[in-house]
Amino acid sequence: MEDSRLVKVEDYEVIVGSEKVERVREKAKLLQDLHVVHINSTYYGGGVAEILSSLILLMNSTGIKTGWRVIQGSPDFFTITKKIHNALQGGDINLTDRKLKIYEDVVYENAIRNHLDHDMVIIHDPQPLPMIRHYKRKCPWIWRCHIDLTNPNRELWNYLSPLIERYDAVILSIREYQQKLKTPQLFFLPAINPFSIKNRDMTEAEIQERLVHYNIPTDLPLVVQVSRFDRWKDPEGVIRAFKIARKEIDCTLVLLGNIATDDPEGEAVYDSLIKQREDRIIILSHQDTALVNALQRRATVVMQKSIREGFGLTVAEAMWKGAAVIGGNVGGIRYQIEDGVNGFLVSSVEEAADRLIQLLKNKKLREEMGQRARETVREKFLLIRLLEQYLDLFGSFETLYLLRGSIVV
Numbered sequence: 018m019e020d021s022r023l024v025k026v027e028d029y030e031v032i033v034g035s036e037k038v039e040r041v042r043e044k045a046k047l048l049q050d051l052h053v054v055h056i057n058s059t060y061y062g063g064g065v066a067e068i069l070s071s072l073i074l075l076m077n078s079t080g081i082k083t084g085w086r087v088i089q090g091s092p093d094f095f096t097i098t099k100k101i102h103n104a105l106q107g108g109d110i111n112l113t114d115r116k117l118k119i120y121e122d123v124v125y126e127n128a129i130r131n132h133l134d135h136d137m138v139i140i141h142d143p144q145p146l147p148m149i150r151h152y153k154r155k156c157p158w159i160w161r162c163h164i165d166l167t168n169p170n171r172e173l174w175n176y177l178s179p180l181i182e183r184y185d186a187v188i189l190s191i192r193e194y195q196q197k198l199k200t201p202q203l204f205f206l207p208a209i210n211p212f213s214i215k216n217r218d219m220t221e222a223e224i225q226e227r228l229v230h231y232n233i234p235t236d237l238p239l240v241v242q243v244s245r246f247d248r249w250k251d252p253e254g255v256i257r258a259f260k261i262a263r264k265e266i267d268c269t270l271v272l273l274g275n276i277a278t279d280d281p282e283g284e285a286v287y288d289s290l291i292k293q294r295e296d297r298i299i300i301l302s303h304q305d306t307a308l309v310n311a312l313q314r315r316a317t318v319v320m321q322k323s324i325r326e327g328f329g330l331t332v333a334e335a336m337w338k339g340a341a342v343i344g345g346n347v348g349g350i351r352y353q354i355e356d357g358v359n360g361f362l363v364s365s366v367e368e369a370a371d372r373l374i375q376l377l378k379n380k381k382l383r384e385e386m387g388q389r390a391r392e393t394v395r396e397k398f399l400l401i402r403l404l405e406q407y408l409d410l411f412g413s414f415e416t417l418y419l420l421r422g423s424i425v426v
């Protein structure tokens with residue numbers, strides 16, 4: 018099967034050099050025909066789906082047979098799993114038996130439907146987490162949690178941890194999310210695909226065409242935040258900071274958002290935001306990745322004013338485009354933005370407004386930060402690095418299993 022449109026590891030050579038590419042290819046050679054499956058709860062919307070849609074194809078291009086399954090669930094299942102998500106990020110939760118029964122029953126139904134006969138199973142986030150209960154364990158199972166675990170709700174954690182400890186390894190985004198667990202914990206920062214429609218180079222004409230298509234005015238500087246409609250992304254705070262900044266320097270705010278299929282809260286957030294629409298406060302919900310690209314490229318300043326963030330893919334996407342980014346001083350964003358060097362970190366609306374004004378007024382600063390931001394992504398946040406971490410992990414299990422085999426013999 019040959020398809021020239023698929024990104025291959027070799028395509029990264031022009032960005033990261035041949036040495037790294039060769040190293041990754043060698044590691045993949047040792048794992049040829051390994052059969053891997055990733056399981057999560059949405060094929061669209063949000064960072065996990067974004068990563069999986071590129072990473073899985075890239076893994077296949079190296080000869081690792083990698084599949085992707087998405088669990089199904091009723092609306093009440095996703096209402097409960099969103100509550101679980103929120104509580105893992107520190108929110109409250111009322112864990113009733115009724116809720117847990119729905120959660121566990123729907124996961125069980127998915128386990129019945131999914132026949133897994135793989136060499137490696139990777140479960141993403143809490144939605145499919147209990148699946149592990151329902152299989153005879155014949156291979157390593159890895160739980161990859163993308164959530165900001167700075168301060169998880171303890172009652173929920175106590176319920177989840179015996180399930181998590183059934184896994185062979187847990188992958189978290191940063192060391193600060195480490196928990197008390199018997200299972201080994203690894204730390205993989207997420208990454209972006211520089212060749213996707215969302216991230217590839219665009220000509221000025223292409224950028225302009227997308228903006229004109231959606232009637233986005235470019236007469237004033239653009240301040241942009243691209244995010245799922247979610248309170249943790251603090252869109253209200255962005256609007257407030259923008260209003261303060263606008264008193265000093267005139268500009269246009271664009272909030273582009275979407276709603277993931279596993280996030281039932283998105284609509285309410287969107288409804289509350291559109292009430293705040295004004296001439297210069299543009300709130301859009303379009304499923305158009307080229308528009309994301311165009312906005313991040315044309316923006317004078319990109320904001321990601323999250324108050325919790327496992328890791329901000331949108332931050333990496335904007336930094337890759339050389340944008341000056343103002344990010345919330347939380348979670349994974351702290352590993353992406355070095356304050357004052359390749360962007361700014363902020364902890365309040367007032368601070369966000371100050372940095373916004375500073376950047377809007379200072380083109381040189383924006384350009385310097387933007388250049389350093391692109392270098393940061395080149396060094397740390399491209400998918401080839403994440404692929405290599407997975408290969409190392411798979412390799413370590415392979416060795417372990419061979420060793421166990423030889424002990425038995």
Ligand code: UDP
Binds near residue numbers: 067244273302309334
């Ligand atoms: N995204 C998008 N369109 C939108 C809003 C978000 O394509 O209208 C994408 C965004 O570009 C990024 C992902 O959704 O790739 C969000 O990932 P992030 O890690 O920033 O946040 P999450 O949604 O996972 O919390």
